[in-house]
Amino acid sequence: xxxxxxxxxxxxxxxxxxxxxxxxxxxxxxxxxxxxxxxxxxxxxxxxxxxxxxxxxxxxxxxxxxxxxxxxxxxxxxxxxxxxxxxxxxxxxxxxxxxxxxxxxxxxxxxxxxxxxxxxxxxxxxxxxxxxxxxxxxxxxxxxxxxxxxxxxxxxxxxxxxxxx
Numbered sequence: 001x002x003x004x005x006x007x008x009x010x011x012x013x014x015x016x017x018x019x020x021x022x023x024x025x026x027x028x029x030x031x032x033x034x035x036x037x038x039x040x041x042x043x044x045x046x047x048x049x050x051x052x053x054x055x056x057x058x059x060x061x062x063x064x065x066x067x068x069x070x071x072x073x074x075x076x077x078x079x080x081x082x083x084x085x086x087x088x089x090x091x092x093x094x095x096x097x098x099x100x101x102x103x104x105x106x107x108x109x110x111x112x113x114x115x116x117x118x119x120x121x122x123x124x125x126x127x128x129x130x131x132x133x134x135x136x137x138x139x140x141x142x143x144x145x146x147x148x149x150x151x152x153x154x155x156x157x158x159x160x161x162x163x164x165x
Contacts, residue, residue, distance in 0.1 A: 011140075013145070015137075017134050021131070023125050029162065031052070039160075044067065047065070057080065059079070060092060061076070064076075078101050079118075088126070103118070104117065116140060121136070122136070
């Protein structure tokens with residue numbers, strides 16, 4: 001597996017990886033709720049809820065749960081699939097949400113009004129003679145943010161899941 005992270009730190013996280021797995025399996029890891037729940041999130045995160053209607057216009061509703069010194073903390077994410085090109089390209093939005101699937105406002109998150117609250121994830125996959133090259137771009141998350149670190153941990157978990165498949 002190779003890994004490189006490059007981007008304009010004010011705009012987006014871009015992570016490139018090569019997985020020793022066929023493209024269909026990597027695609028399934030992104031689009032099947034059970035597979036996605038098994039690897040998504042940083043180390044220590046659990047995904048007790050992953051509802052994913054992977055069709056253009058389909059909705060996503062994902063809960064990430066982590067243990068903290070004060071007990072379990074849940075973060076909800078909601079979004080919509082904008083592009084679904086099986087095995088090669090997946091584009092969806094992501095916003096902080098609540099357990100009912102409502103998008104949180106900037107004020108709800110303690111951010112100044114007018115701050116963007118929706119980001120976009122682009123996953124591009126290329127078959128490379130039995131391995132799969134992936135470029136994952138999270139537009140709206142700075143490359144030097146904790147979100148970038150979380151993505152790298154999640155993709156490490158994805159690589160381990162693919163190795164066990």
